[in-house]
Amino acid sequence: MTDPDEEFHKKLLATFREEAEEHLGEITQELIVLEKAGITPGSPLLEQVYRKTHSLKGSARAVNFREIESVCQNLESVFSLMKKGEFNPDEAAFDLFHVAIKITRELLNGEITSGTSPAEVARSLRALISGPSGSAAVPREVPAPRTSPSTVKHGTGPDPLRGNEHPGPGTERATKGSSVAIPSDTEPPRQDRDGRQQPWGAASHDTWDGKTVRIAANKLDRLIAGSDDLLTTRLFMTHRMQELEEIMTRFGIWRWNHALVSNDMHRIREVSFGIRKTELPSDLVLPLERLVEFLEYNREFVTCLQHDLSVHARETEIDRSALEINTSTISDLIHDAVLLPVASVLQPFSGLVREYSRTTGKQVDLLIEGGDMEMDRRILEALKDPLMHLIHNSIDHGIEYPDIRAERHKNIRGIVRIKIAPLSGSKVGIEVSDDGTGIDRRVIRKAAVEKGIVSAEEEAALTDDEAIWLIFRSGLSTNPIVTDLSGRGLGLAIVEETVTRLGGAVTVSSEIGRGTTIRMQVPVRLATLRGVVVRSANQVYVLPMQQVRQVIRVQRSDILPLNDRQAIEFQGEKIVVIRLTEALGITEYLIPPGGSTQVSVVILAYGAGQIACIVDEVIRVQEIVVRSLGSQLRRVKRIAGAVILGDGRVALVLDALEIIQESIKGPPAVPARTMSSDAIKRILIVEDSVTSRAFLQTILERAGYLVQTAVDGMEAFALLREHEFDIVVSDVDMPRMNGFTLTEKIRTDVRISKLPVVLVTSLNSPEDQKHGLTAGADAYMMKTSFEKSNLLEIIRNLLERKR
Structure with a gap:
């Protein structure tokens, strides 16, 4: 059983993280406003920053987050002096405030990724107000204030993606410092309860009025999932109503057939028991009498049954309509709750x-x-x-x-x-x-x-x-x-x-x-989707209506060759045609010979791309609730999820975007065979730090690459002369030969001049990036914001370009 104290602590931590994220977001916004507007002793906005930092410190102490408490304690001390007018922060000080907030967020998430320790931030904050000049060095990942290099206009300015014409003169604004978020001119300033204006970015701190509650997002997600289940129930009821209508139709057929034999029954009654009674064998009289009576009873019984069923059907339709209205209302209210x-x-x-x-x-x-x-x-x-x-x-x-x-x-x-x-x-x-x-x-x-x-x-x-x-x-x-x-x-x-x-x-x-x-x-919100239910290769699939441009019937003779593909002409455009089974990689399905001279085609469109898919049958259009395939099948190509149809069958929901993108590229690719050792890419890692070298090597080897390492540029260049590599991943600041020099030597060597080079470094100024570009690097990553997925994606893209 779960320890009650442990369960309580988990809930307390979850509450603290939620409160802390809210406070940190508001403090960030308010600091930016203060940096732009300037510090005024006794400022209400500065008072709010101080109080929120104080509250965050107390909450961190309550849940035993000592490092967060220490950072907040030092921030609070600085803000206290600012309130009294005893400390006026400069741009570097604001940089440090934002670093402290960033490190606090990382502590909340349980992973330090910025390369700066909480203790280092706390020391810098203390030094900020205790140093001889009232300022201190900012931790190393925060760039010092600078202007753009004068050479930037000659080749390192904005990307040539943008043009170079001069616009008319702009209006001057009295601003200074670095980038800040400022309010829209169209938004009126907020007011407190006394009617005084509050600065934009300041949060309201009215006391709780009991009309709002805090609900965990996952609970709202479960509530939404429950409302979606109501839609499924509604679809089931609609299907049941259709079945009832089919039964009523069968009663109509029975009444029509009964009317055909009613005259025969009347004649049998007259011949057997009526005025035209004739002599019948004694052993037939009683059975015949019973048969006629039963048929008469059967007519009356079925007539009453039909009437009762008709009444039941009408009442069920009323109930179904009421359920539809109520579920729609509940669904709307629940979806409004997550706005x-x-x-x-x-x-x-x-x-x-x-x-x-x-x-x-x-x-x-x-x-x-x-x-x-x-x-x-x-x-x-x-x-x-x-x-x-x-x-x-x-x-x-x-x-x-x-x-x-x-x-x-x-x-x-x-x-x-x-x-x-x-x-x-x-x-x-x-x-x-x-x-x-x-x-x-x-x-x-x-x-x-x-x-x-x-x-x-x-x-x-x-x-x-x-x-x-x-x-x-x-x-x-x-x-x-x-x-x-x-x-x-x-x-x-x-x-x-x-x-x-x-x-x-x-x-x-x-x-x-x-x-x-x-x-x-x-x-505004994720509404219930509508889907086109189709049949192909004896399987039922659903295509989201959002990507369905048109559903049409075309003559087989209208499908014409287009290069190595087939196409149809629709509204003056030639659209590539592919069977849905081919798009899904179903190659064993045989198209039945002969049959109709027409085929059903669903035209899928996404942006400027479109494809015409031939299907065996278009069944209907209906509302759908897309279900996940579960964690084991989180990513299946061309499949977006599954849906339960009204008759209880499960159908796959197709990813129309992937179908379009893959089909436009060309015929479906043959599944790749196992990669040979010759096809595995070789990467050279150049890094003087043992820890960083081992870290990069582990990441790349787990991704399936062959990795060799070097401790500096000189050793790396010697390896490049002796062995073949597909890409180089290098640090910049190294002894004997740095990464810039290594890149330049690679570019001047005819044999390896086309070899992709990725520089991974802590040097992140525009001048350093310009140096890397001049040296010939293909990619430049900063260690302070390093992410494994980014590195692997960059390497994959550069290797594809090399091919």
Whole structure:
């Protein structure tokens, strides 16, 4: 049995983590506002930061989180002096505050990934107020304040993805410091209960009025799952009603047949017992009399049964309709309960924008409009990564360095704006825009051809409006160097795929010199899906209606050859045709000869891609509740889940996006055979730190690569002369020969000049990245934000490019 004290402690920890995350998010937002507005002794906003830090310290002590308590204690001491006007923090001090918040979050999650220890942060905070000058060094992962290098405009400025024309002069704003999140001009300031205005970003601390309660998200998820089960029950009842209607139809057929023999029964009665009675054998009289009486009784019985069943059917239909209304109402109420303000997801972005803009040496403001708009929590969770990709893209590719913006008569502080607005049909529009340099279509075209995304002939046929859509193609990036945040060509592809899976759409507009806007249209909440139920190869499947463009019947003779494929012409377009069984890899199914001259075709569409799938039968369109296949089958190609149909059968829900993407590439691939030893890729790791070297070696060997190591650039270059490798993963700061020099020597050696090189280092300034690019590195990753999945993905992409 579970120890009650242990169970209580677990619940207490869960409550603490939830409260701490809420406090940390609010403190981050309020610190950014304070940094922008300046510190005023006795400021209400500063008082709130102080009180929340104090509360967090006390809560950490209660659950025995001593390291969090120590960090909060030192933060509280600094904030106390700031309240009294005895300490005025500079930019480096605010950097340290954000590092302290970041390390606290990592302690909450149970994993330190930033490379800075809590003790080091606590010492830095103490030194901040005890040092001779009132300041202290910031832990090493926080870049020192800097401006963009003067050479950046000659080759290391914004990615050539954006153009270079000058816009008109911008309006000057009295701002200083690094990136901050500031309120939308359209949002009125909040007011406290005395009518005084509160700064934007400040949280309300009214006392609990008993009208709201805190509920764990997993409980709400179970509640939603229960409401979805009600829909399944409703579908079962609908199916039962259809069965009742079929039974009623059979009674009608019985009545029609009974009417045919009613005259014969009347004649038998007259001949046997009536006025036209004739002599019958004595042994037939009684049986015949009983038979006639039973048939008469049977007629009356079936008539009454039909009447009773008809009444029952009508009452059941009334009950079914009431159940449908009630379940719909309950489902709506439950789904409304999981609606959250969009600002709850966007709140952490302001701190990330500040950190990322400091890392790149740019000055960026994040503006949020319409953050009070409410959306389904599950949709907001799904949109986190796409929004972060768009913000990264705007800062990395769009916003220029301060000196370049000044040359173009722009305010040196760039703007990334997120605007949320309601649309018709329970939709929400989310715009992410920047006032950067805009998208240069010529560079997009060139990159798409160079990376093999389109052929030169296809590129020439594209209009400018069509060419800009190439940015959503996976693998397209114009960044000449890959980092852990950009350059892999996946960000915007992830954005479009995520939004499409949610039943939304993405559009893009850009003007050279004035910026780019990405518009996403998504539903307010995840409603019940509708699906097209089809039969193919004697199996029933469901295709989500969101990706079904049209269901049609076509003549077999209208299916024409197109290169090495088949196609149909629909509304002036030629669409590739494939049998659904082929798309699913079912090769043993034989198409029956002869049969109808027409076939059923479902046209699936996703973005600019579409495919026509031939199926044996289109059964119906119905509401569906998609079920997970479980952890053992979490990722099955071309399968999105399963659904229980109204008759109780289980049908697979197909992933229309994967079917389209895989089918457009070409005929279904033959399953790969076991990889031979010659096909296994060899990686050379160059790292002087024993710990880091062993860590990287373990990651790559577990991923299936053959790994050899070297302790510095000199040993690595000697190995490269003696052995063949497919890629090099190297540190930068090493004795004898550093990573930059090693990369330069690789590029000047004809035999290995094309060898991909990934630099993994703690040197993260723009100057260092520029040095890596000049040396010839293909990717540049920072140890302070290292993630195993990013490294493996970068290596995989570089190896594919090499082929």
